[in-house]
Amino acid sequence: MSRAADRLAKLRREFPVPPSDRVAPLLAPMIPTAGDEFAQLVASGKVIVAEIGKAAPNATTFHFQEDASHLVTVNSGLIEFLDAVARALFRATTVYKETTVPPEGDIDDVIGRLADLFCAWQAVPGSEESAIDPTRIPLPPQAGSSAALLAAESLRFILAHELGHVRSAVLTKSTTALSRDQEFEADAAGVNLLLATGIQQRMAFAGSVVALRALAVLQSMGHVFAGTHPPPLDRLGALFKAVRGFVPDPLDYCSISTIASSFDEMMDQGNMRRLGHMEGAALTVDRIVARLYGALIECLNRGFPSPEALGQMFLNDIHRTPPDMLPVLAAATTRLFYPTIHARMSYPGLPRMREIYFGLLPGLPEPARTIFQTLADNNLKEK
Numbered sequence: 001m002s003r004a005a006d007r008l009a010k011l012r013r014e015f016p017v018p019p020s021d022r023v024a025p026l027l028a029p030m031i032p033t034a035g036d037e038f039a040q041l042v043a044s045g046k047v048i049v050a051e052i053g054k055a056a057p058n059a060t061t062f063h064f065q066e067d068a069s070h071l072v073t074v075n076s077g078l079i080e081f082l083d084a085v086a087r088a089l090f091r092a093t094t095v096y097k098e099t100t101v102p103p104e105g106d107i108d109d110v111i112g113r114l115a116d117l118f119c120a121w122q123a124v125p126g127s128e129e130s131a132i133d134p135t136r137i138p139l140p141p142q143a144g145s146s147a148a149l150l151a152a153e154s155l156r157f158i159l160a161h162e163l164g165h166v167r168s169a170v171l172t173k174s175t176t177a178l179s180r181d182q183e184f185e186a187d188a189a190g191v192n193l194l195l196a197t198g199i200q201q202r203m204a205f206a207g208s209v210v211a212l213r214a215l216a217v218l219q220s221m222g223h224v225f226a227g228t229h230p231p232p233l234d235r236l237g238a239l240f241k242a243v244r245g246f247v248p249d250p251l252d253y254c255s256i257s258t259i260a261s262s263f264d265e266m267m268d269q270g271n272m273r274r275l276g277h278m279e280g281a282a283l284t285v286d287r288i289v290a291r292l293y294g295a296l297i298e299c300l301n302r303g304f305p306s307p308e309a310l311g312q313m314f315l316n317d318i319h320r321t322p323p324d325m326l327p328v329l330a331a332a333t334t335r336l337f338y339p340t341i342h343a344r345m346s347y348p349g350l351p352r353m354r355e356i357y358f359g360l361l362p363g364l365p366e367p368a369r370t371i372f373q374t375l376a377d378n379n380l381k382e383k
């Protein structure tokens, strides 16, 4: 028996888990993508990933020098924590507004739950009880399964991050303290592994962002993170950059970043309100483009929002955009509709999407109208 297996057996005697390990099924799809060497380590029991029944929302990696084995434990409390965050987020989205059970919470509800959790941690120092119960956040069935998917991808990102540490320990044969750079590398390698695994890329990106944004909110409440991990906001910025590098095509990037950007903005916005900054979260080119693209997809696929509602939404963003940001924003939205990208994507909805986009431009206030219209005329009109 490897030292890792030995330690796991001990931990499980002390902290029994539910009958089925909720972590193992998440690992399986990542193994082929992670490479042969890694697959062999898992198959031979040198790398073990498992759930243990602890309440604190953490994951821990143990390296055993004696027989070069590694154990990643995920506490049940972390699984429940991510479940609750994902459920609260889907409860606050407008996507399911037209279903029979309308969501009643809003983004303050998500932040409120994180605040409750933080207060519970402070009340009993060191115990770090998992104070949010995901089952107490009711959702319509469709939203419930989306939330389960988001929570699973969030957890998978944390697993992929920890496995990044295992990998560098295997490669360098070193188990010394980690540097900040190694933490950033583990995040980038983690999210790239999820994207390369290729199942549910949009949810994988969203899950990674939600995991780090939840940590950022907790940190702004005063939570202190142990170990070498850099501030969550720095990790979040680096994560977005890493995904941009991994998915250089603007349309591909847009199509996988819509959920990530919108949940990120929602949580940022809610937290800014909690801190008393009423002007809200920063309006960035990425966020506006993701919102526009996401709404266009929804409009085409489900007829909701209508082109009029979509136009109003875009107009609101344009009104809030500082004038010096308009040319960059116009370049980014125009790039979404380049004919070359259409040809490559051969997505049947794209001509209609472009038509709706063209319809929005005459309604923009000056100087936005001239800036957007000129770029569109130069780059998008079919010859």
Ligand SMILES: [Zn+2]
Residues within 6 Å of the ligand: 161, 162, 165, 183, 186, 229
């Ligand atoms: Zn780490």
